Each structure stands twice: as C-alpha cells, then as structure tokens.
Amino acid sequence: MSMTGAQALWESLLREGVTEVFGYPGGAILPAYDAMLAYPIRHILVRHEQGATHMADGFARASGRVGVAIATSGPGATNMVTGIATAMMDSSPIVCITGQVGSKLIGSDAFQECDITGITLPITKHNYLVTRAEDVAPAIREAFAVAKAGRPGPVLVDITKDAQQGTCEIDWAATEPHLTEARDDALPGDGDASEAIALINRAERPLILAGHGVMLSGAEREILALAEKAEIPIAVTLLGIGGVPASHPLNLGMMGMHGEAWVNTAIQRADLLLALGMRFDDRVTGNLKTYAPTARKIHVDIDRAELNKNVRVDVAIAKNLRTALAEWLPGVARGDRSSWLRYLEELKGDSAVRDIQNLPDNGHLYAAHVINDLWRLTGGNAVVVTDVGQHQMWEAQYYKHDLPRSLITSGGLGTMGFALPAAIGAKIARPDAEVWVIAGDGGFQMTMPELATIVQEGLDINIAIINNGYLGMVRQWQEFFYERRYAATPITGPDFVKLAEAFGIWGRAVDRRADVVDVVTAARQHDGAALIDFRVEQEDSVYPMVPAGADLHKMIRRPSPIVETAAD
C-alpha cells in the first residue's frame, strides 16, 4: 500500500482503534493535520497543549484505553512536558505525537526547532524521532504497544515534516512490533506464591495496601476474594481509591499523609502488610525508619524496580497483580480475624468525634460538607476529576467511591491545572458518565481556557470550584509549620460565574450550606456544562495530617470538639 507518512500516521491510529485525539496544530505538524480530514477520527481542539496531554491522560484513566495528544514542534511540544510527566508518575498510558522541523534542518536552530525527544527522555517510557515516511507506521504501532505493556506510561513520537510529506510502501504485517516479552519469570531472591501464602495464613493482624495497580491489572475481583476469604482489612492509596468499593465493610479507607487516623494506626500495628500494586510513595509511608515496625511485608508489583526501593520487604514478587492473586487464592486459608477487626472498629470511634461531618452546623460553608453533599446527590456514581490541593484530599475523604476508575487525580506529580482538561478527556472516553470537576480556585485558574473546549465540543461537564481565596494546601503548611506567615498564598480570581457565562456556560455561586442541594440539583438537571463557585470557609485545614517525613502514627488531628458559633 502506497501512502504519505501523514496518511500512515492516521491509518496507524485507526488500526490501533483510536477514535478521538486531542491536539493543536502548527507548521511542523501541518501535513498530518491536512491528511487528517480524510479519516474518521474526531479531533478535539484544545486551548493549550498541556490541556491535550491531560485530556489524553484523563481519557486513559477513565477508560483503560490509550489516550492520544498531538502538537506542533517547539512551543507546542514543550507545552506538553507537564502533562507527560504527570502521566509518567501515575503510570497512565498516553501517546503524544509531535511535529518536528525537516530532517535536514535538525540541529540548525530552525524555526520552532526543539529537541523534544531529549527533553522528554526522562519522563517517557520511550520516545522516537521519526525522519522517514516508512518509519511512521512501525513507530506508532510500537508506541502503543510500549504505552500499554507491563507498567503503563507515556510514549512520544516526534515526526519530521519531511517524514510526514514523503511517500512510502507499507506492508502492515511487517509493522508488527517486536518487543521483548516482559520477564515474568522469577529471578534469584524473588519471592513466590508459597512464601506469600505461608505468611498470610500465619498472620494475626494482616492488612492489605491496595494501590493503583489493582485497577491497572483489573484485579478488583481477586483482591476482594482474597480479603473476604482470609478476613483481611484493606487500606487504599489515593490512586487506589475505587479499586475496592468504599462501602465494602473490609475497606478501611485511605492511608498516608491525609489518610484516616485508624488506617495509619493499623499500618503501625499490623503484623503483615500485603502491598499490592502500590509503590510506597513518601506521602504514604512517612518516616521510613519507623514505618510498620512490627509487620512482615509482601510486595507485588509488575515493575521490578519498585521492589525493595523504598521499603525493604520479606517477599518481593515481580508480577502482574491479577495473576499473582489468582495463584494465591486456592492456598489461602479461611481466616477469623475478628479481634483485629474489632480493634480497628474501636479506633474509628475516636475519629468520629473529630469528623467535621459530625459537628453541628455552624452556618459556615465547609468544603468537606460540599463534597459530602455532592457524593450523596450523585449517588456516588459520578466520575470525579480533581485538581491538586486541599479540595483533592477532602474529595478523597468524603466522596465515597464504589466504582473503579471513578476518581481521576494527579497523585505523583501533583499537577495543579490537571482537573478541567482531564475531565474533558474522561467525558470523551465515557460520554454517558456524569463527570464532575472538583478544583481549587488556584488550580482552576491554571487551565481555565479549556472551558472554551468544553463549549466548542458541546460537553456536559459539571464543575465545582472550591473557592477559599487561598492556595489552600500551601497556606495550611504555612499555618502549621511557618507560624501563619501567608507568603504568596492569598489568591484572587475572576467572578467565576461571570467567567462561565462569558464562555456560554451556566454558572451559580453558593455561600450557604442550605443552598448546596438546590444548586447542585439544578446543575445536574441543566442540559450542558455547568459551573458552581462554592465560596467556602477560607482557613480550614485537612485533617489528619502526618507532617512530611514524620512517623506515620504522629498525626495532627482536628481539634475536638470544635465549638464554634455562626459569629466566629
């Protein structure tokens, strides 16, 4: 088959099952855009290339499919860097395609030339510089295979203008990637199923730490089967939320810096930790020297490099989690851990008296209340895409996710500005889902031009801005650790309702708890995008909090009881 490199690009994307791409045109990618018109692929025009990468990422996280972002050379490509790093840190499979100056101009500081493969080398799983038309199809095909294989992640394909314009003969069968199979075989020192089973069957106070890998490997059923058979409680990471239903009686909730106090206490008291598809991030462990001091540890991760990286373990298994759990299940004995479960239940009582949900209504509008109301009103069925900051932690605590892939959030890089574009990607991937953005007033302002993308594409996305007039999470650190010196954290913004209206979006502001239900209901009923500006209590803090690097059990707790009046 004879075609141009540009045609080979779209033909390859079609063959990978791609139906939507997120992008922004420019000179070096123009031949590809010109060829695009002949292919049945929907192009979503973004307002900034960072948005395209977050959209591809949100698309991937919501669906499990590979998201695709396209940009021109130079500034188009460099605008993608933050989104690529975000996807890399959270193991999200995306393919980014960039135009590059003509191959003969490379190295001449040509107009909009930039070494994007050099720049993205450390933040991609792999990247390609394609300089000949005949190499386009094999590179795209391999890029998809690499993005999905093993531990997923971002791949970049940089295609010179002459490679897009040149013609070539393509034998599709010959474009099949020849990747070395990921090594699933054990190496010396690796643990095996029998060692894991023996530790589980002996344990009196076991605890599962369920991470993002549960969803990435599709092990939602197997992990519950293990927990139920052996009566093992489960703690989840931020990115593990949704992998185990929040309403399951064995699910204790989130661990770590802003995790539930009883979960962190459970980790410190456990005699066995089963770390399943999670990577012991420092937000999760606190001080490594005092982490889970009484526990033996089993770690399953598909990426061997994660094993014994942050936490030394007794049994390290480099394997797809679902396969590993299926191997363990027959050998795991039915357990009775009722005294351990009773102990954990008692710990919860102490937290309940401090929980803001249980405090009397004092007339103030708290973010935690807003998010809890959103959870109730959406029946817990929405796909929620958060930004980064206090609102992100309150979402994790107070929106109870029962469904996998229903919380989409930037965990590892913590990228402000992620939510709005990632929600667009999620909505494109799952048009029938009710999609909510929960963003802070700071992060929202980083990518708010994507409101125009929502309107141009006619997307029905609901947006909740948790507007506290501060870069709240940083303000909280200043309150706790810098004697309330609020350097550069008070932040103003536009009138978000008028802003929404300027874009042609329905908007309302809420500053009383009594109005939350009515306005959220109206937003849900409104046909088309809706934005709510929740003007919340300005100086509230997220509790509990393990100060960075502190022992996991040394948490700052919400003072209890808070006796406040409406006049406070």
Ligand SMILES: Cc1cc2nc3c(=O)[nH]c(=O)nc-3n(C[C@H](O)[C@H](O)[C@H](O)COP(=O)(O)OP(=O)(O)OC[C@H]3O[C@@H](n4cnc5c(N)ncnc54)[C@H](O)[C@@H]3O)c2cc1C
């Ligand atoms: C403001 C802020 C506060 C935060 N506070 C907290 C907090 O309190 N608690 C918390 O938990 N997090 C918190 N985080 C998030 C934290 O930084 C990490 O992103 C998160 O803990 C990572 O979760 P994870 O290890 O499950 O997921 P990932 O980082 O995505 O790691 C997943 C692991 O699973 C492995 N894997 C992938 N596929 C498979 C497979 N098929 N089989 C087996 N393994 C597989 C991967 O190799 C990887 O090691 C916070 C982030 C921010 C921005």
Ligand SMILES: Cc1ncc(C[n+]2csc(CCOP(=O)(O)OP(=O)(O)O)c2C)c(N)n1
């Ligand atoms: C791109 C980027 N810049 C800076 C930070 C550091 N940071 C983390 S949380 C935060 C404050 C977020 O403020 P806002 O969006 O208003 O959310 P809030 O914490 O108030 O809910 C900042 C500045 C970041 N995570 N990302």
Ligand SMILES: [Mg+2]
């Ligand atoms: Mg804020």
